[in-house]
Amino acid sequence: MKLFDLHCDTLYECCETGRRLRENDLHVNRAAARKYRHYAQFFALFCGARAPSETLARERDCLLDTPADRRLERMLETARREFADNADWLSFCRSADDLAEAARDGKAAAFLSIEGAELLPDRPDALDNAYEAGVRLLTVTWNYRSRFGCPATLDQEEGLTNAGRELVRGCADRGIIVDVSHLSEQGFWDVCETIDGPFVASHSDSRALCRHPRNLTDRQFAEITRRGGLVGINLYTPFLVRQSDSTIEDAIDHIEHFLGLYGERTVALGCDFDGCDELPAGIDGLGDLYRLADRMLALGYRQSTVDGLFYDNAFAFVQKML
């Protein structure tokens, strides 16, 4: 089977801990990727989080200790190093043609995204330089308030700043996909007002099923669908269920809910691998995702629905956008 995932934080782990993409104890590595007939991934360049404890901070070379205007370059150095060291099985893609070529050559397709636009240096040419470096998707905020806007976890009623609107317009003009995961509800509707075309929520679930502020309301999902956008199902347990453990069936509930909102072409995967620690039982990383497909087929979902979720919807979207 084929797999196209919209969001992982593996490069951030590589950046701060010195781990390598090829072989590691993370969710994403070569062995896991090679289980799939074709594998495509948006690898996030992450703006950086404060380590939850002093001990953890000491174990990591924290990105936030790097001066703000050098952080993107540091994440890019990690990406370039890892992509170069894995060029035998993975191809750095910047366009739909690159993706099609990687698929033809049997190589994994690696796209770059930015998670948290504050990773961009505060300079007028920052977005042009990011595009030039290969960034093709931008998650406007992470969980911190930034000069661009406010995240869902802080205040749903505080939206984009003027700089945020300009950024979103700049992405649409250049061919960088706008991503509203993490963004507040007001920010979501500000994006809708600012650009006409499709956008994505790369790693968010349904708020109707799990009342977490990071999840999407049905109205938001319907708007993304109306525009021909994409929503990636996140496997982080607190977004799936309001308890400490989750199962593969809990993820299928969210998929089912979105499918019921005419989401057959909208729903994709954005598992949040290496950005989250609590996953459904039976899924310990990328290599176990086939279990989700197997379970859906056993429950009677059509092969075409499963293929759409796992690969075809994201592939078609990239063909349209990049």
Ligand SMILES: [Zn+2]
């Ligand atoms: Zn995230």
